[in-house]
Amino acid sequence: MTDCKERSDRTIDGQPSYGKKVQHRKLSKKQVFKRSIFVFIGVVLEAVALETFLVPNGIIDGGIVGISIMLSHLTHIQIGIFLFLLNMPFCILGYKQMGKTFTVTSILAITALSIFTALLVPVPKFTGDYLLAAVFGGVLLGIGVGLVVRNGGSSDGTEILAVLTNKTSPFSVGETVMFVNIFILASAGFVFGWNNAMYSLIAYFIAFKMIDITVEGLESSRSVWIISNYPEEIGSALNDRLGRGITYLNGAGYYSGDDKQVIFIVITRLEEAKLKNIVEDIDSKAFLAFGDIHDVKGGRFKKQKIH
Template sequence: MILKRVLGIFIGAVIVALSINSLIIPNKIADGGVTGIAIILHYLFNWPISITVFLLNIPLFIIGWKLVGRSFLLYSIFGVSALSLALDITGNIPCLTNDALLAAIFGGVISGIGMGFIFRSRGSLGGTDILAVFFSRTTSFSVGQILLGIDAVIFLIAAILFRPEMAMYAVIYMFIATKVIDLVQEGMNHLKSVIVITEQPQAIAQDIMEKLDRGVTLFKASGAYSGEDKDVIYCIISRTQLSQIKEIIHRRDQKAFLAISEVPEVVGEGFSSWKGH
């Protein structure tokens, strides 16, 4: 299990480093967090990004020693070390494109895949995540708000010191990377959760189990306005089964109340395994 996590973090760090060295740096696109600061310092003073990333994270690891779990911190230290090493090893990789927009788009895709591997392995690249936790405990702002504020400041500095387009492309890069991270962690096969309030719970539940081969949970509820007892069905289905379950419910009870929502991931019997989580 530990070896699998370490390998996942290392592979993710290499992928992120390839994106930065082949697309982001050659096209002078900013990045968020500590990596973004290191890139700006590289543009200003030609400091090696690999060493700068590692050095900038040292005080943050000291701050984070008591703030976050030690296991998470140790994996974060490994992640930063792996990224620094990968940035150094891939430093001479050729630029894939001189089109800044293409670089921002495909850099976001590649970096998102790499960071998705890291997060799936329950690691991180340290950096401003730790700083955000620290300030969230000493201010009224949330971790997400602080991270957004830090990245906004970094992009603003890049726009002032270099050119506004650098920050604009950085926003595209970060947006795409965030979406791809979610895709890597959650997968493309989003499921649907279905809640049905009906007067025919047993018949509908039986049809779902027999025709869709899905488990069903039944529970009691009461209407807040009417005070009447209600029978509620809950189940998880795939997208392809959505029309089938609507047909089952409509045929059994045309007055049924149906609510459907997205479920990014389901772990348990009939779905994905707990292995790797």
């Protein structure tokens, strides 16, 4: 059984961990190479999205990318120059807050993005249809940004700025990014016209969702907490019929003060209905709480053979 209280008593190399600084594990050469490849792919996708779908059609994204597109349109200077000049200060300022690995990865990603957008300038746009450009440009841009973020970097300084101002601002990181992007997307109406601004909103929304999918993965899982007077029976049934590992957590009722065993299990979305039926068959009054989780690793999440 797993006791919640045991979390504070973990040890490092057999010694109590109180006040002991945990050393960060360095990435192996293989891991660095793998991350670099995915960052490279992500940057290429971003550049293709910008130079062959969005920029030629006057459609922008949020953040520094959106500002760069508008400045490029107004000054007739290549977008890559603005991407580099506007993003770099945020990377440098965010060094202490974000760490060396993140900063170096971001600088490399931004530099590469600036170069690739310049190389793709002569390439003709794939389509002149604004809706197609917004959809496919948003998809490619979102996947590209997601690959960079998933592998430890960033190609846009807006979120770094939001993190830096988070301590002094009454707004969360997400709220700050949202406010900045609303202002940028609204500005597109004055630069490219309001039709383009609305197409830009479509591209931004699609890119936003694709970033989530790329970073978190398509196969999201569900965590489940179950409180019942029959924990052993429910745990055994879930293990036998779902093939999932079970963890028991020790708890106590606030009003009754009675000791309780809380069942914790991670399942896929497709198994949620079956889990509810299993618990209902054993204890119709059991308490169940569900939560969305992503990127499950380690432990015994991999499904076992069902007896």
